[in-house]
Structures are given as structure tokens and as C-alpha cells.
Amino acid sequence: MLLLSGFAADAAGPGYFGYGKPATPAEIAGWNIDVHGQDGVGLPDGKGTIDHGADVFAQQCAACHGTFGEGEGRYPKLMGGESTLKGDRPEPSVGSYWPYVPTLFDYINRAMPLSAPHTLSADDVYAVVAYILNFNNIVPANFVADRDSLPKVKMPNRNNFTWKDPRPDTAAKECMKDCVDPKAVKIISSAEGKDLTPKTTGPLDTMGN
Amino acid sequence: MSGPIRQGHWHKSRRSILRIGAAMAGGAVLGPAAGAAEMENSPPGEPDWTKAIGAGVVDRPYGRPAEFEKDVIRRNVPWLTATPESSVSFTPLQSLDGIITPNGLFFERYHAGRADVDPHQHRLLIHGLVERPLVLTMDDIMRFPSVSRIHFIECPANGGMEWREAQLNSLQFTHGMLSCAEWTGVKLSTLLDEVGLKKEAKWVMVEGADAARMNRSLPLEKCLDDCLVVYGQNGEALRPEQGYPLRLLVPGWEGNVSVKWLRRIKIGDEPWFSREETSKYTELMPDGKARGFTWVNEAKSVITSPCPEKPVAAPGLYEVRGLAWSGHGKVKAVDVSFDGGVNWHSAQLQEPILSKALTRFTIPWRWDGQPALLESRVVDETGYVQPTIAELRKVRGKNPIYHNNSIQTWQIKPDGKVFDVQLG
Known part of the structure; x- marks a missing residue:
């Protein structure tokens, strides 16, 4: 009985169950790759120039993202789109949208290149970040990326994010009768006749892709 | 029962399986041949599957759906993403x-x-x-x-x-x-x-x-x-x-x-x-x-039958069915409109009604064959009422990509076909 009630206790305290093994510093170091986007805490040793970044980018990134980050096919653009964010067709890119530079290091380091993620050296990642910032006209040609310089780069869109959820931002009522004028009920948009919907019967529809 | 008769049943059974297999491979399950089989296998006829014993246990050690359900699969939108690995x-x-x-x-x-x-x-x-x-x-x-x-x-x-x-x-x-x-x-x-x-x-x-x-x-x-x-x-x-x-x-x-x-x-x-x-x-x-950090999926609902994939066959009585859910807790009520949001009717919620889980709703509907605009609207336990797409656009425009929890409108045409539409 005592054992049973002990097992069910929620706030039993550290080490109560005693399962698993203490994580060693070496184990933690192998996986501890995360970088804080805002202040760059976690950025590793190393540095990279724009020239070196252009070489690495041409070999590792340009096939999908284009030589200057202009994008290939449906792969993401990494540049452009300044002053489009309030428009009808916004083009968010690293240059026009991303708020923090260390996030760029973190993401490239953990997930890129798509076909061989996490294979670039820290120096190469720093260099690619410098090159991307340069073709977005955010840093000058002599910029060197490292753990001190990256957090200091101010992205143009940095102050346009709010990190507190303002919802609910609608106030619909549970009206049951005569809620709108029947004459005002108008279809303004229909999916009918648009050639966008894959078939939902038969084999998977590749739509010619 | 004697051995030879049982043997005969086995043979017939295997032939039937082959015949169904061939029809499936040709993608013509409901073609003319299947139509004839349907007559044979419906009253007053004795269905094929009653004439022979079926496959034994562990024929399929890990079960799978009936062959006739082969269209019920996950599907993708090929034009949506650059690669299927990031999709x-x-x-x-x-x-x-x-x-x-x-x-x-x-x-x-x-x-x-x-x-x-x-x-x-x-x-x-x-x-x-x-x-x-x-x-x-x-x-x-x-x-x-x-x-x-x-x-x-x-x-x-x-x-x-x-x-x-x-x-x-x-x-x-x-x-x-x-x-x-x-x-x-x-x-x-x-x-x-x-x-x-x-x-x-x-x-x-x-x-x-x-x-x-x-x-x-x-x-x-x-x-x-x-x-x-x-x-x-x-x-x-x-x-x-x-x-x-x-x-x-x-x-x-x-x-x-x-x-x-x-x-x-x-x-x-x-x-x-x-x-x-x-x-x-x-x-x-x-x-x-x-x-940023807009984590909660606010309350949302949708009618799952009828829908574009499940048109209405002919005028008559139907059970309209749907799903409702809220990231803030339990579903409190679902209302259904047949006239594009002019009038609403309380739907029946099906047990269980669980917090942050899908909840089923149903409501009977007699379709008279006239055009109709079907919508569902959920209210969750916080009192939040699901908005229309027009209400959402008024605040958030057309480019948020995420968190569209608006009311879905299905247009029913006189031939019973169903289309995805938006109202202004």
C-alpha cells in the first residue's frame, strides 16, 4: 500500500524513480547544438567571411536557393521582398522577414543542406550566414561572422513581431435567427472549376508533377 | 460433409478471389461485371462468400482494411511544396x-x-x-x-x-x-x-x-x-x-x-x-x-457529410454529420445553418465530449432538392464562437497562412453536387 501511493505521487522530487543514467558532459556536448535566436547564446567557436561563404553557398545551397538566394522552382527565396509585407502579395525572405540572425546559424547548422544536414563545419556555416546577410544588403563586404558579430546585426524586420498572442481577436455571437439579411448572402468565391484539387479517389493524383 | 465437397468449395473460393482480384487490378470494381455479381450476391441469390469458408486466422497477421476501401488513403497536393520530404x-x-x-x-x-x-x-x-x-x-x-x-x-x-x-x-x-x-x-x-x-x-x-x-x-x-x-x-x-x-x-x-x-x-x-x-x-x-507564439488552435468545426467528396444523392431525409474541436477545452455547442448563416439550428453532440479532442455532431436535414448553403459553427466551453472567414479577414487580412479556423460553407447544387465556397 505504501509503495503504491508513493508511485502515484506527482511531485515526488528529483531522482524519486531513479530511472535512466546521469547525462555525461560528453553526451550533452554531442547534441547540445541549439542557439538562442535573440542573443546568440550557444553560438560555437569559429568564423566565416563573405568570400568563403559564396564558395560554400555555390557548392551546397545554390542548386535549390539560386546563386544569390533568388530561389529555384518552389524552393525558398532567401532574399528580396523588402517593402512587400504590407502588400497584397508579400514576399517574406531572410532579408525581409526574419527577425534574428543567430536563428539563421542555428537552422542552417541543424537542418541544411537538405540532402546532407548538419555536415558543414562551424566555419562554413558562419561563412554562409555572412554571404546570405551580404546578398540581402544587411552587412558590408568586409563583414566576418562569428559568435560576437552575429547577435549585433539588426535585421530590418526585427521590431515588427509581437510575441504575445492577441487572440481572441474576433467576437462572433451565437445568433440563431435572422442573423444576416438573406439578400446579403452572396458567394464571393468558389473552388468550382479551379484546376487545383487533386482527385480523392483512385491512385494518388500526381497532377502531372 | 464429405471431403470431396469441401475440396470443391475450396476451388470455387479460390476462383472467386481471382475474379475479384482481376476486377480490382483493372480498377473496375463497380463495372458491368461487378454489377452482374451484385445481382447474384443479393437477395434472392446466395452470396459467393457464403458458399465457401474464408481465409483462416493469421492469414493477415497484421490486419488491413477491406480491398473495397482502397481509396480511403492519405493524399497530398503535389503543387503545394517543393519536395515530398518537406511536405x-x-x-x-x-x-x-x-x-x-x-x-x-x-x-x-x-x-x-x-x-x-x-x-x-x-x-x-x-x-x-x-x-x-x-x-x-x-x-x-x-x-x-x-x-x-x-x-x-x-x-x-x-x-x-x-x-x-x-x-x-x-x-x-x-x-x-x-x-x-x-x-x-x-x-x-x-x-x-x-x-x-x-x-x-x-x-x-x-x-x-x-x-x-x-x-x-x-x-x-x-x-x-x-x-x-x-x-x-x-x-x-x-x-x-x-x-x-x-x-x-x-x-x-x-x-x-x-x-x-x-x-x-x-x-x-x-x-x-x-x-x-x-x-x-x-x-x-x-x-x-x-x-509569434500563437500556439492555441482556436475552436473550429466542419460538416463532413455532405461534402464535396460525399454529394447528396436525391431529395429526402439525411443526417448531416460533422466534427468540432477546440484547443481551449471542450466543445459546448454546435449550430448548423442550411441557408448560409441566416438561421441556425442546434446540432446533437455525440458522446464522448472530451477536452481538446474531436467531438462528433449530427443533425437531421430534409433536402428538398433546392440550392442550399450548409455551415457549422462551434461554441467552446470558454464561450468563444467560431468566426466566419469574412470576420477573420477583417482583422487578419489574407496572408496569415496559419490559424484559419473559420466557418466552412458547402454549396449544395440542385443535382446534389457539393462545392467549397466562401460568402461575402
Whole structure:
């Protein structure tokens, strides 16, 4: 009985169950790759120039993202789109949208290149970040990326994010009768006749892709 | 019964299987040949399947759906993404009943493809602002006190293609980034108690073992409230597509934070502002400002029958069926309109009504063959009422991509066909 009630206790305290093994510093170091986007805490040793970044980018990134980050096919653009964010067709890119530079290091380091993620050296990642910032006209040609310089780069869109959820931002009522004028009920948009919907019967529809 | 007769039955049975197999291969299950078979197999005839004994146990050691259900599959929109490895597939909601999504039909969302993980080598590392950093094996994790809970997961981009206009004439593609399962695992709070949080602890980073090492930040309060670290999905191990052998489950919040193939939990005092919470999963407003950390999926509902895939056959009495859910808790009520939102009628909610889980609703409808505009509207236990797309656009414009929880309108035409439309 005592054992049973002990097992069910929620706030039993550290080490109560005693399962698993203490994580060693070496184990933690192998996986501890995360970088804080805002202040760059976690950025590793190393540095990279724009020239070196252009070489690495041409070999590792340009096939999908284009030589200057202009994008290939449906792969993401990494540049452009300044002053489009309030428009009808916004083009968010690293240059026009991303708020923090260390996030760029973190993401490239953990997930890129798509076909061989996490294979670039820290120096190469720093260099690619410098090159991307340069073709977005955010840093000058002599910029060197490292753990001190990256957090200091101010992205143009940095102050346009709010990190507190303002919802609910609608106030619909549970009206049951005569809620709108029947004459005002108008279809303004229909999916009918648009050639966008894959078939939902038969084999998977590749739509010619 | 004598041996030779039984032998004869076996032969006939095998021929029948061959005949069905040939019809399936030709994609003509309901063609003329099948029509003739239907007459033979309907009253007053004795159906073929009564004339011979069927396959024995363990003929299919792991079961599968009937051959006739072969169209009920996850499907994708090929033009939507650059590659299938960084993409999404949609659950065929039009063909499902109840509130539980079968494991093979649960929608997929990958950032760098499906990770196929060996559970014997998989480890969960918990470190950062803790007293006792730990490495846990799957066996270790399964020893902790277990809980099972039913919750939906919805990608916040569900309905994202409809922000600008009605585009996809299909329930599967407008709402299918949504599934619901019974999850089994250990409370995240139990694991955090076990490692011991330092008093500066405020934020938690969760990271996957996929090729994107996908990571997100979560506020500590949510982690201590109802998050689970799960290994079970509808009574069996997680499917690889849903993060086998271990994933996070963050009830009611946008699907992306329920990190799959969970390998690392790091405790910190600030959010990380990872790529998936800055460049993606943020909503661009008409004034050029963007909203981040908008985690909750607000209340939403949709009529699943009729829908574009399930047109109305002929005038007569129908049961209109649908799904409702809220990231803030339980569904309190669902109303249905047949005239584009002029008048509304209370639908019946089907038990069970669970917090942050799909809830079924039904309402009878006599269709007179006239054009109709069907809509459902959910109210959740906080009193929040699901908005129209016009109400959402008034505040958020047409470019947020995420968190479109608007009322869906299905247009019924006189021939019974159903179309995805939006009202102004």
C-alpha cells in the first residue's frame, strides 16, 4: 500500500524513480547544438567571411536557393521582398522577414543542406550566414561572422513581431435567427472549376508533377 | 460433409478471389461485371462468400482494411511544396466515422522526411537548468507512471490555402491536416520532476531526431499543465509517421510543437526563437506586423457529410454529420445553418465530449432538392464562437497562412453536387 501511493505521487522530487543514467558532459556536448535566436547564446567557436561563404553557398545551397538566394522552382527565396509585407502579395525572405540572425546559424547548422544536414563545419556555416546577410544588403563586404558579430546585426524586420498572442481577436455571437439579411448572402468565391484539387479517389493524383 | 465437397468449395473460393482480384487490378470494381455479381450476391441469390469458408486466422497477421476501401488513403497536393520530404499529407475525413483517426490514416507533416528510428538506440536527453541531467532509454521511459488521453492534433496551416479564396474542392484538402488519437505515455511534468527544475527555469526546448533536428520553445507552464511524452497511439506503438518511438503531445496547440522522434528536452530561462517559430508558424498581418507564439488552435468545426467528396444523392431525409474541436477545452455547442448563416439550428453532440479532442455532431436535414448553403459553427466551453472567414479577414487580412479556423460553407447544387465556397 505504501509503495503504491508513493508511485502515484506527482511531485515526488528529483531522482524519486531513479530511472535512466546521469547525462555525461560528453553526451550533452554531442547534441547540445541549439542557439538562442535573440542573443546568440550557444553560438560555437569559429568564423566565416563573405568570400568563403559564396564558395560554400555555390557548392551546397545554390542548386535549390539560386546563386544569390533568388530561389529555384518552389524552393525558398532567401532574399528580396523588402517593402512587400504590407502588400497584397508579400514576399517574406531572410532579408525581409526574419527577425534574428543567430536563428539563421542555428537552422542552417541543424537542418541544411537538405540532402546532407548538419555536415558543414562551424566555419562554413558562419561563412554562409555572412554571404546570405551580404546578398540581402544587411552587412558590408568586409563583414566576418562569428559568435560576437552575429547577435549585433539588426535585421530590418526585427521590431515588427509581437510575441504575445492577441487572440481572441474576433467576437462572433451565437445568433440563431435572422442573423444576416438573406439578400446579403452572396458567394464571393468558389473552388468550382479551379484546376487545383487533386482527385480523392483512385491512385494518388500526381497532377502531372 | 464429405471431403470431396469441401475440396470443391475450396476451388470455387479460390476462383472467386481471382475474379475479384482481376476486377480490382483493372480498377473496375463497380463495372458491368461487378454489377452482374451484385445481382447474384443479393437477395434472392446466395452470396459467393457464403458458399465457401474464408481465409483462416493469421492469414493477415497484421490486419488491413477491406480491398473495397482502397481509396480511403492519405493524399497530398503535389503543387503545394517543393519536395515530398518537406511536405504534408491529408487525412480522408470524408470517409471516417467517430472521433478516432486510424493510425494508417493519421495526417503526416515532415520537415526533412520520415525518420525511421531504432527504439533500442533511441535516447531522450533532458538537460539545461535541471538538478540531474538524464539520458533515458525507451525502457526507462515506459517504466514511469503512464496515462492515456484522447487529443486531436491539427497543423495550424490546416485551411491555409483558403485564406485568399476558396481553392480546394475537397474536405480532405481543406480540413485534413487534422487527426485524433488516444495517446499513451508519461506526463512531461513527471519527467521534469524527476530531473528537478532549477528556480530560473521558464522555457523548454524540445527537439526531434529527424534530419531537420526540428525544435520549438514552449513556456514551462504548459509543459507542467498537460503535455505528454508519448509512445502509444490508439493502443499500439506510435507509427513512424507520427514520431516512433517517442513524441511530444501538446494538447490543443498547433501541431508543429508536438515534436516527433523526440530526442532532447532542454530547460532554459528564455525562448529560443527557432526558425519554426520566427520564419514559419508566425502570422503576417495586413499592417506588416507579424504575430509569434500563437500556439492555441482556436475552436473550429466542419460538416463532413455532405461534402464535396460525399454529394447528396436525391431529395429526402439525411443526417448531416460533422466534427468540432477546440484547443481551449471542450466543445459546448454546435449550430448548423442550411441557408448560409441566416438561421441556425442546434446540432446533437455525440458522446464522448472530451477536452481538446474531436467531438462528433449530427443533425437531421430534409433536402428538398433546392440550392442550399450548409455551415457549422462551434461554441467552446470558454464561450468563444467560431468566426466566419469574412470576420477573420477583417482583422487578419489574407496572408496569415496559419490559424484559419473559420466557418466552412458547402454549396449544395440542385443535382446534389457539393462545392467549397466562401460568402461575402
